[in-house]
Amino acid sequence: MSLRSPIGRVLGLGAAKQGFAHWWAQRVTSVALLLLGLWFVASLLRMPGFGYEVVVTWIAMPLNAVLLLLLIASLVYHSQLGVQVVVEDYVHHHGLKIATMMLLTFAHVVVAALAVFAVLRIAFSGVA
Amino acid sequence: MESSSTRKRPLSPFLTVYRWQYTMALSILHRVTGCALSVGLLLFAYWLVAVASGRSMYYEARDFFAHPLVRVMLIGFSFAFFYHLLNGVRHMTWDTGHGLERKSARLSGWIVFLGAVATTALFWLLIARRFGGAA
Numbered sequence: 001m002s003l004r005s006p007i008g009r010v011l012g013l014g015a016a017k018q019g020f021a022h023w024w025a026q027r028v029t030s031v032a033l034l035l036l037g038l039w040f041v042a043s044l045l046r047m048p049g050f051g052y053e054v055v056v057t058w059i060a061m062p063l064n065a066v067l068l069l070l071l072i073a074s075l076v077y078h079s080q081l082g083v084q085v086v087v088e089d090y091v092h093h094h095g096l097k098i099a100t101m102m103l104l105t106f107a108h109v110v111v112a113a114l115a116v117f118a119v120l121r122i123a124f125s126g127v128a
Numbered sequence: 129m130e131s132s133s134t135r136k137r138p139l140s141p142f143l144t145v146y147r148w149q150y151t152m153a154l155s156i157l158h159r160v161t162g163c164a165l166s167v168g169l170l171l172f173a174y175w176l177v178a179v180a181s182g183r184s185m186y187y188e189a190r191d192f193f194a195h196p197l198v199r200v201m202l203i204g205f206s207f208a209f210f211y212h213l214l215n216g217v218r219h220m221t222w223d224t225g226h227g228l229e230r231k232s233a234r235l236s237g238w239i240v241f242l243g244a245v246a247t248t249a250l251f252w253l254l255i256a257r258r259f260g261g262a263a
Contacts, residue, residue: 027220027223031220033213033216034213034216034217037209038213041251044255045251045254045258049259050190050259052179052183052186052187055179055186056179059176068176075169076169079166079169082162082163083163083166086162086163111169111170111173114173114176114177115172115173115176115177117180118173118177118180119180122176122179122180
C-alpha cells in the first residue's frame, strides 16, 4: 500500500515539489549549446579577420545575430542552472545561500541584458 | 525537541570516504570547468559590448585579448569549453542508460579528457595558422 496521495502520484513531483524542470532545462540548454557552441567555434575559425569592420559586419548578418542571441540566452540560462546547483551544494547557511543565489541571478541577468543589447545595437546600427 | 534542521542526521557518503579514482577527478573537473565557463561568460559579454561601443573600445578589447597572460587564460577557457562540452555528451549518454558499466565509464573518461586536450590544441593551431599573431 502506498502512503502517497493520488494527486501526489499523478503530479510526480516528489517531496521537494520541483527538480525535474531544473534537470530537464539543463539538458535542453546542453543540447542547444552543443550546437550553438560548435557553430560559434567554427565561426571564429572561419572569420576573415578580426578588424573592427569585419567583426561588426559578421555580427550584423541576420543569421549570425540571431544565432548569437540564442547562444547568449542558452549560455546564461545554462550557467544560472549550473551555479545554482553549486551554491545549493556548498553554501550551507540558509540566509547566505539565498543572498548568494540572488546576487548570481542578478549578475546573470545583467550579463544577458548587456550581451543582448550589444548584439542588437550592432545588428541595427552597423559600423559606428 | 530538536528541529529537523539542527539535528545531526546521517549524511550520504561524501568524497572523503572513497578511494581516489581518476573518474572522480573527471567528475569534479566537469563542475570546475562549468564554474570557469560562467566566469568566461563575462569575457564573451565584454567582447560583444566592446564591439557595440565602437572602434576604439573594440581595439582596446582586442589588445586586451592579445595580451600573453590573457591568451593563456583564453587557452584555459577553451579547454574548459571543450572538456565541458565533451563530458556533457558523456553525461547525457549516461542519462539514456548507456555506458554506465565501470569499464565503459572509464574508457569514455579517457576519451573525453584526451579529446578535450586534442581539440583545444587543434583549435589554437588552426587559429595560429589562419591569423598568425594578428588574431
